[in-house]
Amino acid sequence: MSMEYSVPLYWRNRINYYRLIGGKCKKCGRIFFPPYNRCPYCGSDEIEPVELPRTGKLLTYTVSYNPPEGYKLQTPLIIGLVDLGVAKVVAQITDAQPDELKEGMDVEAVVRRIREDRTAGLIHYAYKFRPLVKQE
């Protein structure tokens, strides 16, 4: 059994990955994702975790036919830049074919399998976004 990815790293980040936790700066008010211990805009260390909205707009996206190693089964991989209003997120776009997507459409976060760690068999989960399912 060999492990390619660090388990402690994944474990530390899992809440951010599952629940989209960003950082909010108490000094300048900016919200950012990924979260840091210090504000990337003003340098303050007064940061509180904040759960980001789970819906937003798909600003732009790209369909990747030559993704990095480890994502072959998911090819083509759709990568989107999503605006959640208070912060932006880069993520895989799922549950949609490329021709069903368009810039500006509403999307929502879901937790999905990102990859499997080779023979170690560990499955890594994190956020992906899909077109917003309208409630009738």
Add this chain to the structure above:
Amino acid sequence: MGVYVKSYGLTKLGRSYFKSLYDLVNDALSDMDDTTKPDLIIVSSLFTSTSIGQLDLASKIAEITGYKGVPAIRVETGETSGHNAVLMAFRLLASGQYDNILLVGAEKTTEFLAARMYKEISKVFDSEYEAYMGVGHASLHALAMKEYMRRYGKTHRELAYWPALMHQNALNNPYAALRFPVDQDSVVKANTVSDPITLLDSYPLVDGASTVILTRNPNSALAEIKYAAAATDVMPITHKEDILDLPALRTVYNRIKEESGGDLSIDIFEVTDQFTITPYLIFESIGIADKGSSVDMVNNGLFDRSGQYPTNVTGGLKARGHPFGATGLYQLSEIAGILSGTFPISMEDAKEALILGINGLGSNASGILVGRR
């Protein structure tokens, strides 16, 4: 106190399956043909802990170049590693700490299948929140390219003037990896890597090495390093105010301008055009083009060799190739060669050149102002 380029050596970029990284460094050293003993060696390389499995590469380089005993360090700042190696050497020489510094840039990107390399390269972006999600080098540039085309109403074919120009420029560069012409239509129609980026919008994966000796001794120098500067910006693109803006590079450009008395008269620009979109972002971020206007300027020939802003006259990353850790030193070598008339491509009236480099979408940025001797 001045800092000068004494000599440079290059290998032809390409897929060197039968040569090791050390063979390539040796070839560059032979091409340089300068036995000046350095008092410091600075090595620039990104992927060697993966590609050849070696740490403390600098010591090994000191030994294989015949300079065992000389202090040696390695600089790694992603795609600006070579530029920052030059910056460090420039500052150390200018401060009088050293007299002669040997810069060695070397990279092997063809030791594994391309997908494995793409995974390594994706680490130039945020590792835990971008590379982790399977986001590759091309994909983040693709997001920028698509956003640029949407925001300013430009077509892929218009942007493709750039790669066609780079292939044209590389025809006369004997060290270039891709020495064949392409037209704008073939760029657009090539296989898609990450839409809208096609294979011909992208740099080729290559192996190569470059060596440069920087010195305080002005005698018989090829060119002068007039100034060098660097700056950093946020790493995740989601922290950027605007995906199309490169504020760190603007800081670098303005600092170099200030240092030159507020006025720059650049005869040759040399920029890191990783993908078709990248040079447009660079020109608009440093302000030689207004936002959204660089595509028309490029299409009007302003960045051709005969234009107002000759840029990447040796083919750029696009056609010369992008040997990552060695890229900044290829740029410096070629520029020093052109300014001194020792390179196969000549620009007779050129007196001053500016080399600009970015990592990723601008997390690290550096600039080197080079003058004719």
